Every structure is written in C-alpha cells, then in structure tokens.
Amino acid sequence: MSQTTSPSRRTFLASTAVAAAAVGGVPLLSACSSEGGGNRNEGTTTKKDAAKILPTYVASKVVEPDIPGENGSRPGFTGKAEPYDALPASVPEKMGRGGEIAIMSPLWGTPPKKDCAYYRAVDEAIGVKVDWQTQDGNTYGEKLGAVLASSGIPDMVVIPSWEMQGKIPSAIDSRFADLGPYLSGDEVKKYPNLAAIPTAAWQMSIFGGKLKGLPIPAGAVDIIIPYYRQDVFEDKGWEVPTSPQEFTDLAKEITAPKSKVWACEDMKWTAFNVFGVLPDKPYCWQWQGEKLVHRIETDNYLEALEWTRKLYAAGVVHPDARTGQGDAGTRFTAGQSMITNDGNAKWYGWTFEQSEQNPDFRVQGMDIFGHDGGDPQLYFANPAGIWAFINRKASEETVQECLAIANFAAAPYGTKENRLVRYGVEGTHHTLKDGVPTKTGQGVTEVQDTYFFTASAEAVAAFPDHPQVVRDWCGWQQRMGAFMKKPLLYGMQVREPNRWANLSDQFEDLENDVVRGRKKVSDVQKAVEDWRRAGGDDLRDWYRKLIEDAGESAA
Incomplete structure (x- = not known):
C-alpha cells in the first residue's frame, strides 16, 4: 500500500510510534538471542532461529510485470487492464469452508454497510463470511488498546507498526496465535499467494520468536x-x-x-x-x-x-x-x-x-x-509495516479460515482475486473503459481497503490510466536503489x-x-x-x- 504522508515521523517513518496503549499480557520479544539468554521483555530473534520459522519463498508466476524489479525497485505494470473474465486466477478453488470470521481493521473513510454487495461478492469467492469491525484509522490506536485489554478480541486484528507502543507489543505475544505450524517452511505452499510474499516481509513478522503476523509488504525503495x-x-x-x-x-x-x-x-x-x-x-x-x-x-x-x-x-x-x-x-x-x-x-x-x-x-x-x-x-525501507494477527484462542478451523482470507487478499496484480478485492464486481462496482478500471458510485461507497489489510502481495506500481507514472516511478526507484544499503539490524523486529x-x-x-x-x-x-x-x-x-x-x- 502507498500511503499519503505528512511531515511527521508518524507517517514518514512507521517505526516511530505516537501513543502508548494500556493493555495487559506477556512481553513481546524474545531475548537478545536464544544462545545468550536475557530478558524476554526486549530484543529480537537471531537469524539462526528465524531460519527455522520463515515460510519457504515460492515466486508467483501467474502474471509477469512489464518492468521487472531492479535494485530493489517495485515491478511495474504499464499495460491496459483486461476484463475480469480474461484474467487468470491465483486461487482456482475456494479455500474457505463457510465459516464466519470477525476482523478488526483501520479504515480511512466511511464504512460500507455490512451486508453490501461488495462484501457479499468477496465473501462468496473466498468461501468465508467476514464480519468487519472497522475503526477510524486516525484514532485506531485508542480503540486498539481497549480491545486488546478486553476479553472480546476478534478473530483477526490489524496492527500497524506506528501503533506498536506502550503495552501493544505485550499483547501481540499474549493474545495472538503462533502461525508457524501453518506457514513455516513448506507448510506455506498450501497458500501459494502467501508463499509469494517476499521473505524480508515475513522476517519482519516474527514477534517474540514466533511467526505471528500476516504482512503487507512494502517496497524496498519506498523512501521519501x-x-x-x-x-x-x-x-x-x-x-x-x-x-x-x-x-x-x-x-x-x-x-x-x-x-x-x-x-x-x-x-x-x-x-x-x-x-x-x-x-x-x-x-x-x-x-x-x-x-x-x-x-x-x-x-x-x-x-x-x-x-x-x-x-x-x-x-x-x-x-x-x-x-x-x-x-x-x-x-x-x-x-x-x-x-x-x-x-x-x-x-x-x-x-x-x-x-x-x-x-x-x-x-x-x-x-x-x-x-x-x-x-x-x-x-532500504522497512520490508513491512502493517500486519494482521489471529486470536490465540482461535480453533484450528478458524485459523484456516483466516488464512484462506489472507491468501485470497494477497493475490498478485493482474489476477481475478486482486481485481475483485481492489475494484469489486465488474459492472456493479466498476466499469472497464479503454483498459482502465473505474469505480462506479456504488464502488466508491462500498469498495474500501478492508480485505487488503489481512495480507498483501509484493508491492508493485500499476496505473493503467497513467503508464508514464509507472515508467517514471520505477525508473527513479531503480536509479536510487543502486545507492542503497541495509542498515544495521535491517529486517529485524527489535524492542x-x-x-x-x-x-x-x-x-x-x-x-x-x-x-x-x-x-x-x-x-x-x-x-x-x-x-x-x-x-x-x-x-x-x-x-x-x-x-x-x-x-x-x-x-
């Protein structure tokens, strides 16, 4: 996701937070290293330990970019968009089993009605009904702290990095599930779109020595x-x-x-x-x-x-x-x-x-x-800055339903799933004119960034209505990427x-x-x-x- 920004570290640099929230629980991160012991309230996870946790990376070949990534730049798509029926599918069969999942996420806009046509269409395609509990993104941290301190935590909760202050990190460790048994190593291959998320983004999803977050990857050259x-x-x-x-x-x-x-x-x-x-x-x-x-x-x-x-x-x-x-x-x-x-x-x-x-x-x-x-x-910029977490008390069936949603939402650009999540139903929520998807009035009202927050594909640049922007942006990133290096502790979650x-x-x-x-x-x-x-x-x-x-x- 590309977010608009204002001149403050809260928006320019997601690693700096704005508020402390009062929640209880066990501290977030593992000791400085598993070999060295130490206080579990602080530190990070060693590369040796992370290697045992990370999902196997399997690149998606469903759609090839017009401009390949270079020096860490985003891949670019300059061509006209195809009609929905002509797009390839990255999730050929429904992975959902008909369950219902409650998800709390931020929303910068007016929430659509819970039974709107957009939600019904995406839920039907996934095979899971989602009860969206969206909150105002501008005051999300306040609501987040209260919810995590309560006994009524939804099945999935979205937490941006800029809200991970105070006791929010402790809640991540105590309140959310370890996804390692479902996604570490080759287990992730059951979810091809999640397997195609870059390893660096998964590395940033290790909290307290366990794979806990479902990431939204950022572009490595997404700097100011x-x-x-x-x-x-x-x-x-x-x-x-x-x-x-x-x-x-x-x-x-x-x-x-x-x-x-x-x-x-x-x-x-x-x-x-x-x-x-x-x-x-x-x-x-x-x-x-x-x-x-x-x-x-x-x-x-x-x-x-x-x-x-x-x-x-x-x-x-x-x-x-x-x-x-x-x-x-x-x-x-x-x-x-x-x-x-x-x-x-x-x-x-x-x-x-x-x-x-x-x-x-x-x-x-x-x-x-x-x-x-x-x-x-x-x-280089942080590999990820927003995550979705699954309730620690969720049953195995509920975890699998959540992963089905995330796998669908992480479909790459140019697929049926990505088009549906981004633009809704063709003819209802958007029209396609000269290869440019354009939201209808109903689409503007109903199609908001919600499913997107459960996981996302590799960050790309794709604007079929302004392909020159894609060429210029990708070219700038390629040139600047040639002068980039990784800072110390790059890609590690550190508390x-x-x-x-x-x-x-x-x-x-x-x-x-x-x-x-x-x-x-x-x-x-x-x-x-x-x-x-x-x-x-x-x-x-x-x-x-x-x-x-x-x-x-x-x-």
Whole structure:
C-alpha cells in the first residue's frame, strides 16, 4: 500500500510510534538471542532461529510485470487492464469452508454497510463470511488498546507498526496465535499467494520468536521522494540540481514572493537522504571504527539540519511551511512551490488529480544527490509495516479460515482475486473503459481497503490510466536503489527496553525548531549530550550486545 504522508515521523517513518496503549499480557520479544539468554521483555530473534520459522519463498508466476524489479525497485505494470473474465486466477478453488470470521481493521473513510454487495461478492469467492469491525484509522490506536485489554478480541486484528507502543507489543505475544505450524517452511505452499510474499516481509513478522503476523509488504525503495514540477521546469528552462549548492542557487532563482512563488517546501526529509542520515530506530546505529554511533551523534545529521536551516534563512521555503499552515501538496500542485518531498503515493495521486483541470501538469522525482554532489548514501525501507494477527484462542478451523482470507487478499496484480478485492464486481462496482478500471458510485461507497489489510502481495506500481507514472516511478526507484544499503539490524523486529523507549522523542520537535531558525544547531548538540547522560550510552551498550548476539541484519 502507498500511503499519503505528512511531515511527521508518524507517517514518514512507521517505526516511530505516537501513543502508548494500556493493555495487559506477556512481553513481546524474545531475548537478545536464544544462545545468550536475557530478558524476554526486549530484543529480537537471531537469524539462526528465524531460519527455522520463515515460510519457504515460492515466486508467483501467474502474471509477469512489464518492468521487472531492479535494485530493489517495485515491478511495474504499464499495460491496459483486461476484463475480469480474461484474467487468470491465483486461487482456482475456494479455500474457505463457510465459516464466519470477525476482523478488526483501520479504515480511512466511511464504512460500507455490512451486508453490501461488495462484501457479499468477496465473501462468496473466498468461501468465508467476514464480519468487519472497522475503526477510524486516525484514532485506531485508542480503540486498539481497549480491545486488546478486553476479553472480546476478534478473530483477526490489524496492527500497524506506528501503533506498536506502550503495552501493544505485550499483547501481540499474549493474545495472538503462533502461525508457524501453518506457514513455516513448506507448510506455506498450501497458500501459494502467501508463499509469494517476499521473505524480508515475513522476517519482519516474527514477534517474540514466533511467526505471528500476516504482512503487507512494502517496497524496498519506498523512501521519501523529492518531487519537482517537471512541466514548469521545462517551460522555464531550469536545470535539475545535482548538489546541495546547485539546489540552493536554483532555489534563489525560482523564488519570486511578489508572484507568490517559492522554490520549495520544508526539505528536511530530503536533506536527511542527501547527507546520508541513518533511518529511525531501531535502524539508527552504525559502526564508526569499533564504536557504535547513533544517527543523532553523526556529523551527517547536523549538516542536514544546517542545510535545511539555510534554505529557510534564504527565504526560498514557502512561508506557510514555517508556520505549519495549509497543505504542502496543495501549494505544490497550485504552482506556489516548485519542489516538495512526500511519500510515493503522491506521484500518481497528484497526476490523477490534475489530469483534467491541468492536462499539462507533470511531476517528476528528483534524483537524490550526495552531500558533495557525488553519489548519495541511501538506506532500504522497512520490508513491512502493517500486519494482521489471529486470536490465540482461535480453533484450528478458524485459523484456516483466516488464512484462506489472507491468501485470497494477497493475490498478485493482474489476477481475478486482486481485481475483485481492489475494484469489486465488474459492472456493479466498476466499469472497464479503454483498459482502465473505474469505480462506479456504488464502488466508491462500498469498495474500501478492508480485505487488503489481512495480507498483501509484493508491492508493485500499476496505473493503467497513467503508464508514464509507472515508467517514471520505477525508473527513479531503480536509479536510487543502486545507492542503497541495509542498515544495521535491517529486517529485524527489535524492542528496546521500556526505560529507554522514549529517549529520543524530543528530537523531532527540536529538528523542526532548528531548521526554522527558532533554535540553533548547538542546541541539538547539547540535547545529544543530555541524551547520552539520560541513558543513550547505556542504550548503546545494549544494542552492541544485541548485534553481537543476533547478527547485524536479517538478510
């Protein structure tokens, strides 16, 4: 899934959470390693132990992409969509046995009626009736904590990574089933679409030393994109910058306050990539010689903040970005700012939105350059960030019904199952005109992201109405993927000791104050010293031991 984002770690970086929820239970993760013992409240699973748990990977051959994945990029589909009857099936026979399953999931939209035609059609195709207990995605964490603390937990519960704070991790261990007996090794071959989920996503689904989550895989190169108005750049003859200095020089040339045009929005997230800043926790550590160093202790981090601060000081950033007013994307599409950074969903979203009112509108991703104008140092994105879990008290029959739903929902793009889940019934929920599925009014109302949250296929790029977006996006990912590497502990679920879990929380607000000129870079350096004294050095020692015991990454 491609999610729209706003400038906060909650949305840009799913590994950072927003709230603690009060639920009971046994702690989440296994010890730092099975060999080393330790506190079961904290740590991760070793590669040796994970190898015994992971499902066997069997790539799907049902549909081949037009643009193969390269350097970790998403596979791309540029062709027109086929009618439903012409599509291949990835689930030739119903796997459901006629049971009824209750599923709790977030929903960003208006819930459809429980007996709507869309739900009936998908349930009939799977062979399982689903009782959807959807909750407002914006306040999902509040409801999640209450439900997991109760005795009335649904058969399946969807939990995004950004809600896994407080005692939610403990509930994952105590409240949900071990799926290893059903999916580990060759057992997964009973569910071909689940077998085709990339191994890295399954690796992220190991909680407390057991395979517990059904993942929604993310693209390895799904990082924040610096977008620019390609149509305006070409009209004005502006050259795309290839270094921080060129960016600053161009920004000054573009900015014309009297014409209500500014060069860019807040570019902090792009600055982090330009200056090679490490990702957020737990992938925020690197070796400098024999010393383990946190992202906030690096020169790269300070240099990224300083460069962004200078953009603000030069007056090239839209003034509403300084005050946090309005929407950066709206200003970008309206031509008030020429460069912004956002999640990958916006590439298609803005293009689709502007296609009728501004047919000349074109957006492009700026290739990320290094701090010296050379090659950048980038880091792969998390392999997964949302999971569905099955109630620990579920019977074997109920678990199998849940897996039947997940296997159907994880059908790859270009199959009957994927079309039904994404668009509903042809002729009722969508029509197919010139190879483009378009939702009807009933489809807009009823076809929401629900089944999708139980599991998903490998992330792809597929927009039959705008194939150039697919080509541009895949090309950008292929180029950027060539400069990516895995951070320490990549692909591992790590739970820090609770006493240090919020140690770095103050830095995001501090970063925003610094780049806007309200505080100084020296204030960050002082905060880092305070962080070390408050537990940062002890946390460093804990991570060093974790890496020694569990290994440097899951791959």
